[in-house]
Amino acid sequence: MDDDLIDEAGIPRSRYTRLPGKGFFYPDSLDEERAERRAKEAIEGSEAVVIADGDADGLACAAMIREAYDAALDVADFEAAIAARLAADEGDADDSPTVEDDADDPTADAHAQSPVGLVAAGPYSLDTSLERVLAYADDDVDLFVCDLCPDDYEWIAEPLEALAEATASIRWFDHHQWDEETAAAVRRLGVDLVVGASDEECTADVTLRSLDHEFDDRWAELAAVTRDHDLWIKEDPRSDDLADYSYWAGAEEYATVVGAYGADLPDTVAAFVADRRVEKEARIDDAVGRAVTHEVGDWTVAVTYGRCSQNEVAETLRGEGADAAVIVKPAGSASIRGSEGFRHAHEVAGKVNGGGHPQAAGCKPDIYDDMLDYAHHWTTEGQACKRVILAAFEAVAEEVAEAGAAAGEDSGAESDADE
Known part of the structure; x- marks a missing residue:
């Protein structure tokens, strides 16, 4: 495919917002190969592994678990990479997550650096993520699943049952509405499943109260601000910043930055979010008009x-x-x-x-x-x-x-x- 066909530069917004982002046109087979490789690098040798939804709620949980394991990454490299990306993105209309040039990115290997591996997943890739942990994790690893709810137990039964035998523990934190039979089947495996009330808690709340660790006040504040957006309360303006940043940043970057700063994002990140919002607001207006x-x-x-x-x-x-x-x-x-x-x-x-x-x-x-x-x-x-x-x-x-x-x-x- 001619790159110009999916290059948004010079194309009216009214046209390119009717099409998917560039990632859609990247073959699934190549994307899967890269995802498999990165998951293997993140999982192998880890003391614990977190499978989390890649939004602000799921990644806040990952940051909390790393804090409990004293496994947070250094935020300095990420801040430098954000500043470089902000300079490079001036005038770039595409707000979708992109594959960075690993050769120029000092955080390219960050996914393999923490002793708590992070696998970002969505509701349709939970089974694949469990299979990857089964394939690459050491025996007796601690496994956490955060902010994800299976629609049907049979869909995840095979890898989860095998992991229940191989891991030291499986803890599952969520706030979605679980089918009673699915929840019972998961718990029968010995999984510590904690499900909060979906209209009162986000999964960060559930994780914070479930982990046996003395968290300082900024973590409770992070959970509260995350909840403000996730439950659509909309009383704290910082919650929109977190939600937008989690979408525009990679999973490792977001977990590291909020792990270091909590709900109050640093100036470099705030500038990056503000820059991306110009395009975001224009797209909102177009969608409302349609x-x-x-x-x-x-x-x-x-x-x-x-x-x-x-x-x-x-x-x-x-x-x-x-x-x-x-x-x-x-x-x-x-x-x-x-x-x-x-x-x-x-x-x-x-x-x-x-x-x-x-x-x-x-x-x-x-x-x-x-x-x-x-x-x-x-x-x-x-x-x-x-x-x-x-x-x-x-x-x-x-x-x-x-x-x-x-x-x-x-x-x-x-x-x-x-x-």
């Missing part, structure tokens, strides 16, 4: 498309009267965000190959068979994806209405019996 509202049952659902910051787009759409917002992404996935009037996001996502929280969920409908399907997705602004997600909203609306009617009938029957 939104179309639909009436589904008693709900107003706003649906939009584009490469953007989904939480801020959803917040704006809610401010304009939407009960729920759907942000369809060029890579094929979608974010579903609710409100006090709509707490069924996880139910909608569950019908289209996803899951999450009542007010925040994600999915990737199984509708992309080849590149022609993606081409149609990009040129129609996600028409097929929008259609199946709206159908899921309609199905959930019917279920909610039926449940409400049944509850009314039961209440009426009880009232008649009382008479």
